[in-house]
Amino acid sequence: SQQGEEDPQALSIQEGENATMNCSYKTSINNLQWYRQNSGRGLVHLILIRSNEREKHSGRLRVTLDTSKKSSSLLITASRAADTASYFCATDRQGAQKLVFGQGTRLTINP
Amino acid sequence: EAGVAQSPRYKIIEKRQSVAFWCNPISGHATLYWYQQILGQGPKLLIQFQNNGVVDDSQLPKDRFSAERLKGVDSTLKIQPAKLEDSAVYLCASSFGGLSSYNEQFFGPGTRLTVL
Numbered sequence: 001s002q003q004g005e006e007d008p009q010a011l012s013i014q015e016g017e018n019a020t021m022n023c024s025y026k027t028s029i030n031n032l033q034w035y036r037q038n039s040g041r042g043l044v045h046l047i048l049i050r051s052n053e054r055e056k057h058s059g060r061l062r063v064t065l066d067t068s069k070k071s072s073s074l075l076i077t078a079s080r081a082a083d084t085a086s087y088f089c090a091t092d093r094q095g096a097q098k099l100v101f102g103q104g105t106r107l108t109i110n111p
Numbered sequence: 112e113a114g115v116a117q118s119p120r121y122k123i124i125e126k127r128q129s130v131a132f133w134c135n136p137i138s139g140h141a142t143l144y145w146y147q148q149i150l151g152q153g154p155k156l157l158i159q160f161q162n163n164g165v166v167d168d169s170q171l172p173k174d175r176f177s178a179e180r181l182k183g184v185d186s187t188l189k190i191q192p193a194k195l196e197d198s199a200v201y202l203c204a205s206s207f208g209g210l211s212s213y214n215e216q217f218f219g220p221g222t223r224l225t226v227l
Contacts (some may be wrong), residue, residue, distance in 0.1 A: 033215075042202055042218035043154070074163070088153050098167055099155030099216065 005102050012108040019076045021105040030092045032072050037086045053066030079109045115219035117203050123225045128192035132209050132222045136205030146202040154202055198226045
């Protein structure tokens, strides 16, 4: 079963613009992680945010977590063509010791 | 540092045939995962090993899927017999240390299986 639901399912923007993707989940979590998947390849870990954190930065990435709303957002600033990929949130439910991935957001950066 | 290796990269079989996938995790990683990713969906965990013991196989269709992790290193995932709905990418991942979910998972390139 899918724990995280990403929104939107697909996003197309111009190079240089910011891209925002959202993730909602249903149960209490220990942490939430974001992964990127380029076409035909495996997933790459981007960032992890713990349940007691509200915001985290890594380079051009900014992740927020609102546990009261059970939602997270991933912001990519100053997008580049190389950011074209699918982005997945993955949640670790309390007591589960495993990640459950959402359906993903397909991001396209137009030159 | 070498990443997670998987083979083959692509496999086409007919339904009711058997198929096996191989995974070599990053050296020193205790935890190994097999995921199934159907087109347009996120990865779904099939089985999780801690060293050579199974931690979670609740979503593994045990009537046709089997997996083993020899000596706590390499792992194989087998499907016998395959069905059309098994067409997917099979991803192997590994992480360092114990069962802590704070460990980052490193993914291999996957094996794309097509069942005709």
